[in-house]
Amino acid sequence: MRDRFKVIDMHVHIAGRGDVWPEDLWWSERFEEGIGFKALAILKGWSSKQVGDELMRTVLSDQATMARRIDLAVVLAFDNVYDPDGTYRGPQRAKREEVFTTLYVSNQYVVDLCESYPKKLLPGISVHPFRPDALEELDKYKDRAALCKWMPSAQLIDFESSVGQPKLERFYAKLAEIKLPLLLHTGIETSIPTVDKSFERFNSARFVERALDLGATVIVAHCGCSYFDLLQDNMVDDTIRLFQKMEAEGKDWGLYADISALFSPFRRRKILDRIFAEIPAERLVYGSDFPNPAKGRREPFLRPFLRYRKANLLNRSARIARRWLKHYFPDSDARADRIMTGFHRLLESLGRGGQVPGS
Numbered sequence: 001m002r003d004r005f006k007v008i009d010m011h012v013h014i015a016g017r018g019d020v021w022p023e024d025l026w027w028s029e030r031f032e033e034g035i036g037f038k039a040l041a042i043l044k045g046w047s048s049k050q051v052g053d054e055l056m057r058t059v060l061s062d063q064a065t066m067a068r069r070i071d072l073a074v075v076l077a078f079d080n081v082y083d084p085d086g087t088y089r090g091p092q093r094a095k096r097e098e099v100f101t102t103l104y105v106s107n108q109y110v111v112d113l114c115e116s117y118p119k120k121l122l123p124g125i126s127v128h129p130f131r132p133d134a135l136e137e138l139d140k141y142k143d144r145a146a147l148c149k150w151m152p153s154a155q156l157i158d159f160e161s162s163v164g165q166p167k168l169e170r171f172y173a174k175l176a177e178i179k180l181p182l183l184l185h186t187g188i189e190t191s192i193p194t195v196d197k198s199f200e201r202f203n204s205a206r207f208v209e210r211a212l213d214l215g216a217t218v219i220v221a222h223c224g225c226s227y228f229d230l231l232q233d234n235m236v237d238d239t240i241r242l243f244q245k246m247e248a249e250g251k252d253w254g255l256y257a258d259i260s261a262l263f264s265p266f267r268r269r270k271i272l273d274r275i276f277a278e279i280p281a282e283r284l285v286y287g288s289d290f291p292n293p294a295k296g297r298r299e300p301f302l303r304p305f306l307r308y309r310k311a312n313l314l315n316r317s318a319r320i321a322r323r324w325l326k327h328y329f330p331d332s333d334a335r336a337d338r339i340m341t342g343f344h345r346l347l348e349s350l351g352r353g354g355q356v357p358g359s
């Protein structure tokens with residue numbers, strides 16, 4: 001009998017330069033010149049003229065509708081930068097030299113996009129904790145959103161700001177009240193640059209204890225892995241330490257981690273070995289980090305890049321993840337399945353099962 005839980009890829013990116021949706025989509029020159037975006041354009045064979053809102057939207061919606069190995073995908077919004085005192089640093093109203101945002105995808109944009117593909121896409125909103133209307137924005141989307149995404153490095157979320165502290169506390173309490181999971185990017189980020197590298201240290205599970213203590217559910221994205229193992233430090237130890245603390249102190253935290261980008265072509269095997277040995281499988285949820293490519297366990301290094309242009313990346317990532325999981329859990333198909341359906345299980349445990357169509 002087929003598992004009643006659906007396979008949900010809960011970590012899927014969308015972006016746009018704002019040529020069609022100028023209010024909702026924007027990226028900076030820094031983003032367009034960054035290695036992540038450049039690599040994507042080269043692998044896809046896109047000229048800079050072609051790259052616009054429509055193209056990005058079509059690539060995702062076409063692949064999602066054709067992806068047979070996943071039931072649903074969560075498409076992530078990306079909020080602007082705000083200072084701890086609430087000052088807006090996005091492209092719409094700030095002066096050019098005071099714009100700190102590198103990527104913006106509005107919540108309404110992902111909600112509208114997902115409503116066009118209700119059987120395949122779920123919206124993941126993004127709300128900066130320091131924006132003056134943060135709690136209202138959470139309330140506005142609490143029933144439609146499947147999660148709320150933060151990336152401290154690019155969004156300049158300072159967990160140690162004294163001005164920001166009460167705002168963070170109120171935000172966590174709100175997340176707990178509306179039972180909306182927080183997806184926190186962890187590890188050094190490559191594709192979405194930051195205007196201030198000193199914020200990279202906040203991309204760590206180390207900063208989520210307060211949120212967990214206040215009852216919020218937190219998903220540590222990438223388990224703390226950075227995309228390039230050989231060139232960058234990672235935050236995997238911070239993630240493992242937090243899971244160990246939960247276990248040792250018997251905390252009833254809503255702590256999870258996603259396996260998105262774990263199977264990057266640049267991943268060291270021993271990092272994966274540690275993650276699957278140390279983090280409980282029932283706390284892991286599947287995500288791909290689309291459009292970043294994944295590499296199969298026995299694939300040659302270049303294969304993911306050679307396959308990139310033609311492949312359905314959502315499908316390919318799900319297939320590759322399943323094989324890796326079979327490798328790490330050889331005696332138990334159920335465990336691998338559990339991780340693939342992990343996000344649906346989590347939504348159901350939060351009383352959000354009704355968001356998943358046909359379940």
Ligand SMILES: [Zn+2]
Pocket residue numbers: 011013289
């Ligand atoms: Zn991501």
